Structures are given as C-alpha cells and as structure tokens.
Amino acid sequence: MKETLLLTKHMREFPENSHQIEIYEKNNGYSALKKVLKEGNPENVINEIKDSNIRGRGGAGFPTGVKWGFLAENEDRYLVINGDESEPGTFKDRILLERDPHQLIEGVIITCFASNIKKAFIYIRGEYAKPARRVQDAVQQAYEKGYLGNNILGTNFSLDVVVHLGAGAYICGEETALLNSLEGKRGEPRLKPPYFPAVMGLYNKPTLVNNVETISSVPWIIQNSGKEYSKLGVEGSTGTRIFSLSGHVNNPGNFEIEMGKSFGEFIDTFGKGIKNNKNVKAYIPGGASAPWFTGDQLDIKMTIDDVANAGSMLGSGAIVVMDEDTNLVYAAKSIVSFFAHESCGQCTPCREGTTWLEMILERIASGRGRLSDISLLIDICDNISPGLDWPPKMTTICPLGPSAVSPITSLLNNFSEEITNMLPTKIPITQ
Amino acid sequence: MSWEKELIDKANEIIEMYPQKRSALGPLLYLAQEKDGYISNDSIVEISNLVGITEVQVKSVASFYSMYKEEQTGKYLLSVCKSISCEINDSRSVIDSVKNFTGLENYETDTEKVFTFEEVECIGACGGAPAVQVNYETVEGLTSEKSVQMCEWLKEERPEIIVADELQEKFGGVKSFDWAIKDNTGTSYSVPGFQNIGTAKEKSQ
C-alpha cells in the first residue's frame, strides 16, 4: 500500500517552503489557472469537475460538480471555503492551509472563474491562527502577482478574496451556520429548506460552500482532467483523500491515498502499528461524529459506501485508533462532552439532551451510576435520534445532536460491559 | 475606555473588506479583545455603533463563540485540548500539571494576569496529541513535565511574542505533520495572531 500524492505532492517535494509563491509557481503552480483563463470557457471547468466525480471532503460527501450546477443566477454570487475544520480527530485541512495555501487559492480562483463569482471568503477556524496567516500571506502574494484583484492576468475576470477567522464554534463547520457566522451572527444552522446555499446562501445570495480539501483538488483536476481523477480510487469514491490518523498508533499523521483499501492495512502501513504492540479495541472511521468500529472490523474498506454499509461514515476522514487498554466510557464521555460543549443551543433535543447525556456519563465515570442509567441513556439517545439508526433520524435541526448519540450506541452495542462494570453493585445510600 | 481614533480607523478598514458591515463583527471583536484582553462592555458599545446593530446583538454574537472572552485573560492563554485523540493520549496529566503549576481551575486567571487556563475542545492537533495552545499558537506532543517547563519558561521569560515554532522546538514532541521552514510570526495576547486584524507579530531572532 502506497500513498498517491496529488494534494500533498508539492509539500512533500518542498518540505521547507512549499507555501511560498515562488516555489509553488516553479512547481507548475498557477498553470491550471492560466490554462483555464486562456481557454476562457467556464463551462469546461464545471464539466471537468463533474467528470472527476469528486465528492465534497467536508464530511457529507455531496458531489461537487452537482453542487456547482445548482448555483443560481444572480449579480452577486459568493464562494465560501469551509476551513472551519474542528471535527475531533481531523487535521487534514490544517496541513493544506499551512503547507500549500497557493494550491487552495488557485482552486478558489478557478472555481470562481467557473461560476462567475467575484468575491470569495476563506473561513478558517480561529484556533488555526498559523494556517490562516500562511493563507493570508499567500493571498497577499497572489494579489501582488496579479492572480487576484482586478483583471486577473490581463483578462476581464476579477476576484477578491477575504480570509476570515472564526472564533471557536465547531458548529460553524455546518455550512449554513458558517454563513451565519460570516454574516456576523451567531453560528446557528439555518432551517432547511432552502437546502442549498447555492440557491440562498451568504446574504441570501447564491453561494458555493466547499471544503478546503475539495477546492485544493481543483488545480490537479484541471491540469490532469476530470477523467484522470475519476480513474483514481473506486467508483463512488474517486480520487485521493487525505486521512488524518491519530490515537494509539506509532506514526500518526496525514496520509493521502486512493480510497478502497482496508482500515487495518492503512493503520498498519502508515500508522506503523499500534503503540507498544497492543491490539485495537475500537476505532473511529470518520471523525468524532461517526459510530465506532471494533478491533474485529479492521477489514472494512475505506470508501464512502463501504463504511456507510457497515453502519458508520467516512465523514471527515479522521481515523482515531483506541487500543485494548482504552477506557471506552471515558472515550465516549469525551466525545459526548465535545458535542454538548459545541451544541449551538437552538433546538431543544440537542441543547438539553447532549448535556444530559454528558451529566449521566460523568456520574457513571465517577462511580455514581445507577442501574437504570443504561436504559435512560438509550432512551435519551432515542429522543434525539429516533430509532438509533444510521444514518441517523433526527428530532433536531442539524446532525450535531445525533452525533453525540454515536459514541453511546457504539459503546452500548459492542462494549456494554465496560459501562456496567463501572456501575456500583449496590445503590449508594447517600448521594 | 472607548476606542481611540487609530482603532476606529482599523475597524473601518476591516468593515470595508465585507459586502455588509455586520460581517466585520467577528474581526472587530478580536480588536476589542486585543485591546483589553476580553470583550468589554465599552467595546461592545463601540462595535454596535460601528456596525449598526444593538449592543445586546453584539453581546449575543460575542458570547456564542468560545474565543471571545467575557473576563480579562492573562498575558498567556493556556488552552489544553481534551478532545478524543488527546483524551486517549493522556491529556488529563497535562491538564493536571498545568492546573497544578498555575493553581488555576478551568477559565480562571491568576491575580497577576499572567496565565489564563482553559480546557478546550479539539484544536486540530490530534496527530500530535496531547496538544496545547498558548495564545492560539499550537504546541504538539506535550508531556506533563514539558508542559510544566513551558509554563515556567513563560512565567520567567515573559516573552512578548508567542510563536508556535519556538514553543514546539523548546517543549514539543510528536507533531501532526512536518511544520516546514521555521516561522517567526506569532501573537502577543490572547487573540490569534492574524494579519487582517493586525495581531500577527514577528519575533526577531
């Protein structure tokens, strides 16, 4: 098993200074843009993206070309890059922002050209100060070199890019919450319908919202054609993906591969095995929202569909490995706490339910559990995500609430003894 | 204290970047935090006038986001990650060490206004767990000993500008990925160092 380097190739080749424009240009940077501007046919760009069959890398996996096709006609249209990467376990956008910002900017310019957009925003989470600085420097350089601003490279295409810093709210990764945040409002997800910001987005104008990794793929697709891209990976999961590997592995990091290999192989090959030669007890296949797989399920293939069929999701491409010594109640509590902390508070089941779940787990973890807590946990989960199915049904506005259900059902389905072992055998006399 | 002309000019410059004034609210709140170490009510009044919304609307937005602080922070904001990858890599011991060294509980600031301590959710350094941010500059692969050494260093040296690379070199361990060429840019207060809000500061070597 080998990496297939498309997005991370340049940074690997220039480990010291891949983020600098001179180096990027020397290594064929901005040639996809030049090609596109020379051809002058936005339609072709969209077709290439459609041909590539690339699906959004933010987690939902929506086909990018289709999304672009939805963009409604309007005088003002916007592109918003979702760089609010906050899903626990995920740090792949961070490397793209920090190490190859020009690749992203080139993708932004091509995307805007294809969709006749004159203003783009790159929304980066506030905690990514350093990556944001790199992107801002790169934007500045791109302006200086005439890749941004008025009449880009002598054409009549003009584009302004603003790098916008978030301020600590995971929910802003949800695209409509991100748009609210960018409008200077609370980062609360909007009601659906309208389902697509492409129809009604930023300032209620048609808006493309795309993930950093998705747009970073655009220059390669334009250089090499959508067809070439679609040959990589497997059907339904074409191209490469950058997986963030963390947890109890010897060699954590970001690894760019074609989808289709098994998790076990991936963890062995790139993670170089489990620390101290332990066994895997469980692993999270796609960020903290995703239901866990057990150590017996390492042969599941890393494709969007295989993971979905096995009852979880490839999500943000974050794999967190937990070894045999991991206390999974603590692990679940950590994830539930995360979602309780990040709940926007708009809708009742998420606002009240996630915190209640957290309180119960906290109580169990501190040895004050009750026998009835297990059925209570299940029922609270059911009231947030009726039926406890995957993909989840929801009583909530957005999937954040049901995300807090994943670790609990994972725990109770496969590791229920871990939680029952923590319950006192006798009900304590005093509280 | 209300805002000086210089700050208002900076604010208006930021407002200009956006199609609608209110979009500048986030960056303006960072200006406020850079000024006072938190979002003061006086700053909220200024911002509400600048973007044309009511004070409570500004407050509503500011209080939604965890990086806008309601109480004055210390010179160094220590944000220790406790999310899943850090949690299973013993972030608890880092948290305990930092708490023990500073004597602070979550969200507390010491009386000398040197440190503010907080436990935070995922900061995107999972490959370098457990990780910490100082004024939003990331340090990866910390241990409880290294985290204490870092706090000691901050307390004794009182560096004016915090730079991720410097902290990583001195106190860090395993990283999420190679960080490439050494970077001297950082920040000087509990606000992310970022050019557009004028908080990115270069540390001379």
Place this chain on the structure above:
Amino acid sequence: MTDQIKINVNGSEISSKPDQLIIEACEDSGIHIPRFCWHKRMDPVGMCRMCLVEIETPRGKALVPSCTTKVSEDLVVDTESDVVKKAQEGVLEFLLINHPLDCPVCDKAGECPLQDQTMAYGPGESRFVEDKRHFEKPIPISEIILLDRERCILCARCTRFSDEISGDPLIEFIQRGNKTQVNTFPDEPFRSYFSGNTVQICPVGALTSSSYRFKARPWDLKKVSSTSNCSSVGDSVELNVSQNKMLRILGEDNEFTNQGWLSDKGRYNFEYLHSEKRIETPLLVKNSNKESTINETMELISNEIFTSDNRNISFIVGHNSTNEEYYALNKFVKNLNKVKNGNSVGSINLYLSDDYLYNGFFNDDYSLGEIKDLDSADTIILWAQDIKDNLPTLYLRIKQAVRNGKKLLIFGHTNTAIKQLSEEYYGENIVTNNFEFNVEISDIPNLSKYIDGKDVLAIVGKSSPLQNVNPIFQLVKHLDENSNLKILNCFSKGNTLGALQNLDIVKGLNEFVTEFDSSKKNIVFTVGSNPVNNSIYSHKVKDTLIDADFVVSLDLFKNETTELSDIILPTTTFGEKEGTFTNLEMRTLMQNKILPTPGSALNEWEYWLILSNKMNLLESYETEEELNSMLCKDYIDNGNTPSFDNLNKPSNLDGILNSKTINIEVENVDSTNLEILFVHRLYGDTSSQINSPSISMLGSERFIEMNSATYFGSYMLNSDVVTLIQGNNSIQVNVNINESLPDNLLVVPINRRGFQNLNPEKKVELEAAKSREQLSVT
C-alpha cells in the same frame, strides 16, 4: 390565489392553501399540533421541536417540524403516530429537566402552554436526577418587565418579536448550547414601546409584567373583548378583571388592525381606573371642592344655562368618549339650539381638544384607505406626526409592510425614528422647517419612480400643531393625479374619528380661544379633555377659562383644567362603559363594560340626558343601546351599520367599516418661523398615565432633540444636560442628538411637564446645566 390543495392528515383528507405550513393548514382544519416557538405572526424558527410530525417522502417516513415544512399536493401527514408521540414526549421531558417547576408561584400557571402540553403530551415523571440549570430569579429587564431565565424554554418568541416585529432588538440570546439564556445588555434595558407583547407571547412564565405579578390566577379572571383607546388604530384587546379590578389587558388578533400586538401604553395604561384619586362624586370646586350630588349639580348647571339670555356655550371634548356619548352630546347641543329663541342661549360650539386637527380628507373626492392596504400597496407615503409615538400599532403594520417589500417614503421631520425603514427620506432638502416644500413636488427626486401608476397609500396628517396644511393638500393632489391613491387620515388620538362622525360640526382649540367673546356670559363644558395641558394653546385656554363665567368639567381626575372649573362631574371610562369606537379607517368596533361604575359617577351621555330632562328637552333614549340604534341611522351605507347587534355577530368582531358626513371647521394656522417642533411622545403626563403606577415614570424624562450642527454650531455646548431658556421659562433638559433633523429645529415633547409655555416661533437659548438634579419630574 384561492386555489386549494388537498393533503391527508391522520388518514383524513383536508384542504389547505398552497404554500401554507403544515401546522397552519392543520390548525385551519381544527387539528391542533402542539408547539411552543411557532407564532403565526412571526417567522418560524423550528427550535422547540414540539411540533414534529411524520410525513411520507419517497425515502419513507420522515420526522419534520410542521412549523417549517410547507404543504404540497397529496402530502401525507401523521400528527399522532407512535414516533411523533415519542418525539413530543421526549421534547417535553427535555424542556422540563431544567425547568424549575415553580408553578405554584408562577403568574403563568393555569394558562401556561408548557403546563398544558405537559399534561396532554408529556411524560408522567422526571428521570432527571442531576442539578438543574440555575439563574438568578427574576431580574428586572425594564421598568415594567421581569425575566426569569430558569423558566425560559428558549423558544425565541421574545427575541424574534423585538427584532422582526418591533424592530428594537434589545433582548437576545446570550451564550450558547446548554448555557443559552435570554438577556438584555447591561445599562440598556428592554425599553421598547412594545415590550409587553413579549410577556403575552411567552409560552412560559419567563417574562412577566410587574403590574400583574402575583395579582391573580387565570381561572379567577373575568374577561371581555374590547377596543383600546390608546390610539385611533383601535387595537382589539381583551380586558381581564378580577374582583372588579382591571388586572391586565391583552392584545387580540384583529387581522385588520393590531394583529394581536399592543403598545405598552395600550397594555399597561389601566391602573388609573382604580386610583384613589379618581373623582367619584360631583365636586363644587369653587366651594372648597365640596362634595355634592348629581341632583344638586344638575340643578346648578341647568339654572346657569336657563337663567339669562344670550349666553355662549362651548363644549371642549376629548377623544375618549364613545360614539354614543358624542352622539348624545350632539343631540343635547341640537336641543339647546332649538330653544335658542326662547329663554335661552347665544351661540353653541363644539371644539375638539387636539392640536393636530385639520380639515383632512373626507369627501368623495378621495378614496379612503384601510390599514390592510399597507399590505397591498406598492408605496406608502408618510407625512404626519411621529407614527411610532402616536400610532404605535400602525407603526408595526408599516414595519411589516416594509419587511414584505413595500416602499416607504417619508416626508418631513417627525418620523426620524423610522427613517431606516424608508426607501426615500424627504427631509430638509425637500421640506422646510415650517413644513413647506423647498422644491416643486414634481421635482422631488425619485418620487415619480415610486408613485407613477402605482398603488399608493398615503398616511397624512399634521406634523406639527403649528403648520400650514396647504402643502399636504398639494402633495395629495399630486399623488392623486399620478397614482392609484388611497388615504389614511392620520388623526391619532383615541376615538377622534368617532367624535368627528357623531358631532355635526367640530372646531379646534384655536377656534375656541379666538371665538371666545368675553363680552358675553360664557359657559364652558370640558368633556373628558384637559385643554389647559399639552396644547400650544394651553396658556390661552387657561386665560379663557379664568375669564369664563361658568365652567363644568366632566372628568376622572382633578387636573389643570378642573382647577379652573366650577363643577366637576365624575364620569366613566374605558371598561366601565359600553359603546362603539371608530378608528382612523372609519372602522367601528365595540367597547365593552366589565367594571362597575365607580361611586356616583355617570356616563357622559347620562349627564346630557338628565340636563335635557331638567330643561324639559325630553329625550327618547334611556340606554346606550338606544343611542346606538339612533346614531346608526346616519351612516352613509345603511346596509351594514355598526349597531351593537351587528358588532356582536361573530363575523363582525373585527369591526365594521362605515362612514358618516364629517364637518371640520378648523382654520389653517400658518407658521413662518418654526424654531420648536412640538411632538407628542407615547408617554407623557396625562392623568391616566400618572395615576397608573407601573408606567407613571415612563413619561417623566425631559429631553429635547436636535442635530449636532445645531447643537455644537449654535450653542457650542459640550454637555448632554442643559438648561433651556426662553423668556421667563427655564427648564433643565437632556439633549439627544438626532442627525435626521434639519438645522435649527428643536424637537420638544409637549406632553411632558414643563414645555407648554414655550413659544414655538421664538428661539430658545441653551446653557450648560450645573447638575442633573432637576432633570426628571416625579
């Protein structure tokens, strides 16, 4: 438009308007879906999740909020499935885990949607053993509203109301997630003219009114629908009474008028009804306020009228009488006139105590508009008094219309508070400080773009007590020639239109003081009016009344006018009398009685009846109802007259539009040198307000407005507290800078203490004040 579509709900087919929300379609067909956050007058937010229903989709059944999901042809909805019931039970449990369950001490208990729905849909017992969320128990967020954040279920009704409906977002969500709470900004209380609406729409007891706190239980309340006197919109209200005391006024949803909303003045201006200062027996003022009897006073009055020839009789009427009372007064005047040639009187005249009265637009030359025309017009023209202060619920309708895309054009200098709603603000470049045009009307920028061939609703009236009204007529003529024009006459006070409809000829206070002939014996009746206060003619009226031979005041309280009376006759008011009220659209609505008559007070019409009888001018009526049937005969459309019977029909609860011939004889009062623009603020110093403790302080602040050029240029001051000086008058005031005002025009609230002796045509001086001590009047 009227197309209906079919949807299936719980196995039965119902019809629905296309584009309707499921919750609305079900409601219209009598199927109730529980909800907390949804309110039909506000945008849905889908936050509480109580209204979840199952619908069938190509991918199977889906659980969706019925408040955000629209119907579509043949949509299949289940509002009672097991999944729905489980979800609703779950939501209620979630809402209750942090709710304090302090129903025994909560004002809302008994009419609480959370309580009711918990009984109907909720879990039997609590499974929550953790600590509940705690907040400081009720905190005052304004002078009249308290907030209990523990009870709050975060439905966003109050925050949406203040943002979307009233446009003063002073109350908002703070924090996020489980820590979310509603609050105001420190030092910026929820001082909205409309804050009380949030109490009414709060689905729990989180927002409560200080005036109603711990006063009653809903099941003890006697209720009746009525119409508010607060402004000439005629807001529909429900009066809530317990043990013969008015405890609360709620807004009722009248599609044509207030749509459920009230101003705080309309809502809280009622405590005066039970004030100890109410006059409950006739008083002989000149006889050391000796208490008298109806018989004795009626004898005295009829003697005064009859004892000698050639006496002039004047009636100065207010705007709080019912149509029946105005009609009875008019009959009384007619009777007096009939016997003029006998042993009786000289001239008899009726004056309305309203500086904003002018001849208006009534005859057949113009088509009169309705409030609902705001929703269908392309353009709204506003040139009148400050709408937000004087017709607060009409302001809400205008705001709603603008939100729905209607273009608002504002003329003049009085509606600066809603400038931001306007498409065009024709301020000082177009209109002079004396409210005359600076330019030819045809040259007004962009005007033709918004009016030519368009449906235009013009809300017009006098902006200033001193104002040449010819420019208004010019503008209306221009609009009429170029657009499809409808007019709303902006007479803002209470039942002004009822007075105009039922009094044969009405004059103004200026006419009263100029026509007053001191060479004759003068008898003056003031009828529910206090012309010695709040008018630019106040000082002249005062001199006149001092000069008058015999003054009779029909009133509720002693005031500046009754001090000059010979006799005060106690009368009844809102809630104590039955009758009709005509709003500014000429819509007649019912006012109902729910309170007993205090002391020996009589309705105004009863005095006129007794006096008529005393003078052998025998009248044929004995009740309000008989008066009502008599006055109904004069309506232009006699097919649908606003008789009590008609108005009480379910189909007419929103009122009946009908008109009568109106004769106003008010002379144009020209001003060529206006220095002070007098305005009426919502809150002031009327007897009713100062005798209602919950809101009495709201009209106490004295402030004036001007633009900064005037302030810094003319006065070179640097203090927001100044002393205003004109001749012998000196008043300490706050200065509010208002950049929408033209240069050299000071805006002064004439209905607050201390301003009425100022001459609006003379310049004032300002001096920096030494202290803030005398700033507000207690």
